[in-house]
Amino acid sequence: MALVVTGTVSIDTIYTPHAAPREGVLGGSCTYFAAAASFFTPVRMVAVVGEDFPPGLRSTLAHFRAIDTEGLEARAGAKSFRWGGRYHKNMDHRDSVFTELNVIAERPPVVPGSYRDSRLVFLANTHPGVQMGMLEQFPRPALTVADTMDLWIDGERDALLSLLRRIDGLVLNYDEAEQLSGKANTVAAARSLLALGPRFVVVKKGEHGCILAHRDGLAALPAYPSETVVDPTGAGDSFAGGMMGALAMMAERGEDVRSFENIRRALASGTVIASFTIEDFSLDRLVRLSRAEIDWRAGEFARMLRVG
């Protein structure tokens, strides 16, 4: 079953307290998601960049041969989305230094006709109305999952609530889960969001792991214990990509990709991939990541959690 992701491809500048800044590196939710998922399954991306998008970044993306970039539109006359972020000492908080939406603020990219049979659909964070428009272009989905953020929870609540009634799963950060639900306890927040429609909610807590609230159960996983965090950018999107990639593999084997048990297991794949992403800037670690390294760390992570 084919996996598709809609989201952003951006040109990032990253400031951290521990290294020289990196300017003009590859970023974006779609990019990180697709790169992470590509270790598990072929993945189609739907995104738009401007005519200024550098060939060097395009070739970085091409390194991930399981990514289908037919849906990556390079729009004439438009400029690419650019984002700059600055991390603080403990690396778990950041400020946006600049956000130049450019082509992202124009009409959304066109979904290629060849993508319409995609069965697993991930809608990375953007305006929930745009997410809904994207969702409607995949007529026969087996699993639909969306990410969102504080901006839409505050400003586009009705559109977001409409979307939530249409999707199987929601992925969001812990503070956003609390904001959307009005509940201060993360577990209670995640559970209460099920009432808005989704079959499951995954709350991302960064270095503290994640919580899964599903109609059929509740689970928690720690993050992989990382001593070296070079650049946390894209950790959440890589996590989602690893999770959806693992679910796509299960779908190929005929397993139920909406079950509590399978989603819970897929979270471990997301956790492991995200733990590599943060070890270097941009996609640098994923570019040189091997399947053997993933399997080794996944085994270590599973053994670490074996307590009964």
Next chain:
Amino acid sequence: MALVVTGTVSIDTIYTPHAAPREGVLGGSCTYFAAAASFFTPVRMVAVVGEDFPPGLRSTLAHFRAIDTEGLEARAGAKSFRWGGRYHKNMDHRDSVFTELNVIAERPPVVPGSYRDSRLVFLANTHPGVQMGMLEQFPRPALTVADTMDLWIDGERDALLSLLRRIDGLVLNYDEAEQLSGKANTVAAARSLLALGPRFVVVKKGEHGCILAHRDGLAALPAYPSETVVDPTGAGDSFAGGMMGALAMMAERGEDVRSFENIRRALASGTVIASFTIEDFSLDRLVRLSRAEIDWRAGEFARMLRVG
């Protein structure tokens, strides 16, 4: 192998945003530790209260029949330690409303001669010099573990460093681990503390679980995902009590209580007991907790973490 804990028994007043305050309830590090450990093993306590200590609180303690209270001194002419705490909306931060040290500020309690053969020793948080004095009264320990706090890290660093060279394990909160190590990453902080002497360091992260850094490996566990947190007081001491109680059980079976694998597994027992402690005020939940409930939740927790 006998388990002993040294620490405080207090009379607490707890303010939370969700319920009427509870005044004059049973508290203290020694109390929570011993109650939690008592579900796994007999446990000896060394602590001191004043002559004002209410019979009602003593009978609450007596409910836990596996607790040996011979080492609980009721000192004539002295007043009991009293503490008041107020929790904020999300229940993971608190302020001390009052701290009346009273008998805690006098000479430490006397360790009964019958306790000298204790093999597993837990030194709950107090002045590191007092912890050292206590440690010296157990001549043949198989496992020694101490808790500490910011007050001693700042103010009694040399005494704390002396203690760290003498113990097998250190248990502390994540912010204290960062303070003691000077490292902002919790995993790096825990690992670097091994250089100060201990064989292992357990970092408590409250609702986010714990990190184990051991000479032989690194592990992370989430907290049990609790929706209802009534009173987090004593969660950390219950966690340590469950961990040490589980290790005492392993010691009875002839297992190595200082190995990475056994300590890692024991963390799960601490996690499960702590998840019950926070479901009600003071010791109220532990008083009505059954072994069957513990086993059921431990099984659920282990299944939740089975990912490979």
